Amino acid sequence: MIALIEQHPQLLALGIVLILTMALLWLIQHLMIRYGKRILVLISRIDFWLRGHIARLPLMVRLQHKYPAMFGFITKRFARGHFSGLILTILTLLNIYILALFAGLVEDIVEADSIVTTDLFVSQHMSVLQDSSIVPAFVFITSLGSTPITCLVILLTAILCAVVRQPYILVGLLISTIGSTAFTFLSKMAFHRARPIDILLQEHTYSFPSGHATISIALYGFLAYMAIRFSQSFIHQVRILSLALLLCLLIGLSRIVLNEHYLSDVMGGFLVGTLWLTIAISMMEWLTARGKINWRIVWSAPQRYIAWFSVVAVLIATFIYATFYQFPLLG
Template sequence: MISLISENQPLFTLGFLIFLVITVLLVFQYVVIRYGQLLFIQAIRCWVRTKRNLAKNKRVIQFKGKYPKLYVIMSRRFCLRGFYGLSLTSLCVVIGCILVLFIALAKAVATLNPIVSIDYFISAQMSLLRDSNIIDFFILITSFASTPIYVLAVLFAAVNCWVKQQRYIIVGLLIATLGSTIFTSLMKDLLQRERPANSLLVVQTYSFPSGHATTAMALYGFIAYLLIRFNQNSVQKIRVLTISIFFIILIGLSRVVLNQHYLSDVLGGYLAGAFWLTLGISITEWLSAENKIIWKVKWPISHVYMIWLSGLGIFISTLIYAKIYQFPTLS
């Protein structure tokens, strides 16, 4: 058994990684479903107590008396009610943190920091899997974030929003998807990082950040956000979130397994996608706060079938695309 594992170490490592991700996500799903509401209530109570204690603080009182207008502006940023309070503040903080992390990662890649050595090591290990049967599976997975499927998924999502008469959602969708696509293209041309030499698929573009990872995070993340936002069942919301996270991780992992990208490329793609996803969600929530979007709507059976057919259409299109285009480009 030990000799079998040592002979197929990259394959067993990959399998263990996927198993670990599934385990963590299932534990996360269980904890949130079982204790999420209780933890949320406790967090709200803690936040209210903290605000009360701060209001009694001498320095805060002095600041309020000296700068009353600034105090009102700042206090509103932490109000739990409405979008313009804590929700908007949290989204801005998330966007800022993601941007800082992306800049730090891009700088590390450009200056050949130790993360590049890790990239080369993982790439060398993944090259040992080029004759493995799992390659076919990951080619199918990676095809879900290819340009034709990406365009088709955006089109289906936009059509469903249009039919549901929630057309302002398309604004957030386009900001998340088109913004991430343009940004990724610009960053590729700016850094001009070459792809791994032992890539399994023939691709001509530069490597950092991964366009597929960016697409997976921005597009499928926004679709997951819509499914969660329209759904009134809290348990189903958590399950959609869990499945979406796993699917996005699989797409990013496929780029590493196929040696299309280094690990840092995928991480950069996730950060770029997360930035534009959060920005798209922020715009959508702002439009919702302005009563441009209604989430609590009835779903006729025809609309439900339309969504399922859209998902089925994307899946079948991905199968066809992988068979006709991706497999013939294997190097």
């Protein structure tokens, strides 16, 4: 192991990144499980106090009497307890912020800012790892974001939604996956960014943004949202979120390690995926508010078996796909 690290010092840096990432996720998970509910209660109390304090300010009282329609509209946008209030406002502001980040990233790439220098630096170091023993593991991980596997995941999810009699969930799933895929395709066509030179698995599409990074957030993020909404345990919800974040980060990292994409491509893909995931979640919450989706169903034993069978089937299919399609591309 020491000789391998001495031969490829980049492995040490990669290992440190993985360890720090997992340690950070574990720490966040631990803090959320231990203090999450207390923090939410504290935030709720502070929010209640602020609302009452702001409503009593002389300026707000004058505005309410002078502009009742505008004041009423703003008040509804921050009202709690229904989807069209505070929830929709937060989701909308989040989407605007994500779009601004994406636009800033695009500007940096087009103007060949420091991010491009970082891209080239990282790509050059990753190209050294092409003959290392970690490549097969990352090929398997990256296969989870491939088109055949994601289509299988969508199909199995659709079957599961039919089994639990919640078909409207498919609306959000399709919005997240199809919307993000279309946005990524159009972005690739618009920017025409070439992929890194030392690419391991030959691809015929452009580089920015990363489709695998996009679909990791859009698809697996949505599955995590489903699992969190169906779960009644706060601890399970936190652990599901942590596992989903780790999976998405690993898929994005696999694109960099295999030199399929630059660092900024993966960052752009994460932003696109998050944008469409947020839109899909907004649709799900709207449908939930209208009574179209019931997240508090009691899962029967056969339904749970189908869910776990789907997970195992995806892992087996990913192994087969990586073995008979991806690995031969390594030459």
